[in-house]
Amino acid sequence: MEVGFLGLGIMGKAMAMNLLKNGFKVTVWNRTLAKCEELVEFGATIGDTPAAVVKKCNITVAILSDPSAALSVVFDKDGVLEQIGSGKGYIDMSTVDDDTSSKIHKAVTAKGGSFLEAPVSGSKKPAEDGQLVILAAGDEALYEEAIPAFDVLGKKSFFLGHVGNGAKMKLVVNMIMGSMMNAFSEGLVLAERSGLNPHALLDVLDLGGIANPMFRLKGPTMIQNNYSPAFPLKHQQKDMRLALALGDENAVSMPAAAAANEAFKKARSMELGDLDFSAVHEIVKIHKSSS
Numbered sequence: 001m002e003v004g005f006l007g008l009g010i011m012g013k014a015m016a017m018n019l020l021k022n023g024f025k026v027t028v029w030n031r032t033l034a035k036c037e038e039l040v041e042f043g044a045t046i047g048d049t050p051a052a053v054v055k056k057c058n059i060t061v062a063i064l065s066d067p068s069a070a071l072s073v074v075f076d077k078d079g080v081l082e083q084i085g086s087g088k089g090y091i092d093m094s095t096v097d098d099d100t101s102s103k104i105h106k107a108v109t110a111k112g113g114s115f116l117e118a119p120v121s122g123s124k125k126p127a128e129d130g131q132l133v134i135l136a137a138g139d140e141a142l143y144e145e146a147i148p149a150f151d152v153l154g155k156k157s158f159f160l161g162h163v164g165n166g167a168k169m170k171l172v173v174n175m176i177m178g179s180m181m182n183a184f185s186e187g188l189v190l191a192e193r194s195g196l197n198p199h200a201l202l203d204v205l206d207l208g209g210i211a212n213p214m215f216r217l218k219g220p221t222m223i224q225n226n227y228s229p230a231f232p233l234k235h236q237q238k239d240m241r242l243a244l245a246l247g248d249e250n251a252v253s254m255p256a257a258a259a260a261n262e263a264f265k266k267a268r269s270m271e272l273g274d275l276d277f278s279a280v281h282e283i284v285k286i287h288k289s290s291s
């Protein structure tokens with residue numbers, strides 16, 4: 001199976017590499033073209049533009065930073081729309097809002113192509129290990145066609161119905177995750193400032209009803225102030241912003257998410273946006289020490 005792949009950031013690089021290692025022919029493109037070189041060593045071919053990739057491949061996957069990047073790669077000069085058409089499928093795995101996804105869906109289908117949104121749960125390591133959770137929605141025939149690739153990329157794929165449902169599911173999940181990360185950061189700081197051993201807190205949490213893989217994975221590195229990026233904080237803040245907008249549209253009051261968003265925004269203003277989202281821990285530390 002030949003797959004086009006647009007976007008070789010933290011997630012895209014790991015996912016494209018997995019496809020190559022599992023025998024897929026992959027043609028890659030990235031805005032910063034130099035990032036394609038490592039994939040070429042593993043057998044990838046480079047496409048000069050998104051349009052060139054779509055021209056060559058019947059299925060093209062994208063995973064890009066945010067709505068503006070997702071739209072740019074489709075609508076701008078040399079973009080996906082220039083070559084999409086009958087018999088060609090476009091799968092956007094970026095985390096975006098349903099409005100962005102719908103715009104891409106309309107444009108792709110107006111040219112005769114098929115479209116699937118398929119954002120993912122799981123971060124750098126699950127992407128490397130092919131253990132993502134895929135939240136697909138849109139063209140069901142394209143979903144079926146993509147299953148061999150999804151089976152390599154993920155441990156479970158969901159087909160959630162019409163376009164927008166995948167985007168919304170992903171935003172709800174990440175809204176919960178962002179609020180949890182803030183509560184966790186506050187707990188770590190409170191434990192430490194009140195004289196408790198934060199490692200003991202991690203042990204206690206891990207044996208109770210709120211044990212979860214995120215606390216288990218991020219807790220030890222947060223205690224060491226190590227925020228090497230797996231999921232960049234700027235993307236988590238984008239997801240909080242988009243989830244809050246979804247809350248606005250549906251008149252859902254989300255004070256915990258709004259407070260978490262403020263913390264992520266503050267972290268971005270302190271230039272922590274390229275670090276892991278767990279760096280929001282630093283904001284809690286500052287607030288506590290200034291009070």
Ligand SMILES: NC(=O)C1=CN([C@@H]2O[C@H](COP(=O)(O)OP(=O)(O)OC[C@H]3O[C@@H](n4cnc5c(N)ncnc54)[C@H](OP(=O)(O)O)[C@@H]3O)[C@@H](O)[C@H]2O)C=CC1
Pocket residue numbers: 006007008009010011012030031032033035063064065066068069072073093094095096120121122123124230231232235236
């Ligand atoms: N990291 C994670 O744990 C997870 C991330 N996600 C989501 O997946 C998406 C990608 O995340 P991640 O890989 O971490 O992000 P990165 O920041 O590592 O990579 C972003 C990618 O988008 C490209 N890009 C950014 N702006 C543009 C633009 N205007 N035009 C074309 N390309 C652009 C970048 O190109 P360039 O290299 O040139 O900058 C790069 O390939 C995001 O939507 C994120 O929310 C979902 C699940 C987990």
Ligand SMILES: O=CCCC(=O)O
Pocket residue numbers: 095120121122123174231
């Ligand atoms: O969007 C990023 C999700 C990160 C995760 O699920 O661990």
